[in-house]
Structures are given as structure tokens and as C-alpha cells.
Amino acid sequence: MSIKVILPTAFTRHTDGVKQLNSSAPNLPALLAEFDQTFPALSTQIKDEDGKLRKFINIYINDEDIRFLGGDGYAFQDGDEVMLIPSIAGGRG
Numbered sequence: 001m002s003i004k005v006i007l008p009t010a011f012t013r014h015t016d017g018v019k020q021l022n023s024s025a026p027n028l029p030a031l032l033a034e035f036d037q038t039f040p041a042l043s044t045q046i047k048d049e050d051g052k053l054r055k056f057i058n059i060y061i062n063d064e065d066i067r068f069l070g071g072d073g074y075a076f077q078d079g080d081e082v083m084l085i086p087s088i089a090g091g092r093g
Contacts, residue, residue: 001078010086014042028072056087
């Protein structure tokens with residue numbers, strides 16, 4: 001099984017310029033653990049001190065928010081496209 005992981009430009013400074021990679025991770029926790037090994041600098045940006053995904057990082061599977069697919073319990077399917085998207089906040093203060 002293989003999934004495609006797409007990273008936004010904002011994260012590429014933590015991945016030596018890598019914007020896309022393939023993974024055989026079966027689910028989100030396994031993918032995050034893979035980042036610990038492959039891209040430790042990225043891992044510290046997307047995970048909090050408890051090892052959980054930071055609240056401002058959104059995960060989309062084939063353009064569908066993972067929260068609507070079962071969250072961490074969602075089992076990746078062969079060919080899934082996984083995107084990590086940081087939330088952008090702004091406004092007038």
C-alpha cells in the first residue's frame with residue numbers, strides 16, 4: 001500500500017525542500033511517527049509536547065477533512081492523497 005503525502009511550501013524549510021513523498025503508513029499516528037524519523041524538524045512543528053497533532057494543522061484525505069472520516073482512526077487506503085495544511089488566522093485587532 002502506498003499513499004502520497006503533500007506538504008505545503010511553508011513546511012518545506014523543515015524537509016530540505018521536499019514537498020511530496022510516498023509512505024506506507026497505515027494511519028495518521030503511524031505517518032506522524034514516520035515524520036519523527038524522516039523529518040524531525042517538521043515533526044516539532046506539527047506535533048505538540050505530548051506528541052499530538054497541533055490544533056492548527058488540518059489533515060485532508062483526498063480533499064476530505066480527516067475529522068469527518070474518523071480522525072486518527074481512519075485507515076489510509078492505497079492511493080490516498082494526504083495533505084497537511086496549517087490553519088491561517090488573521091483579522092483586524
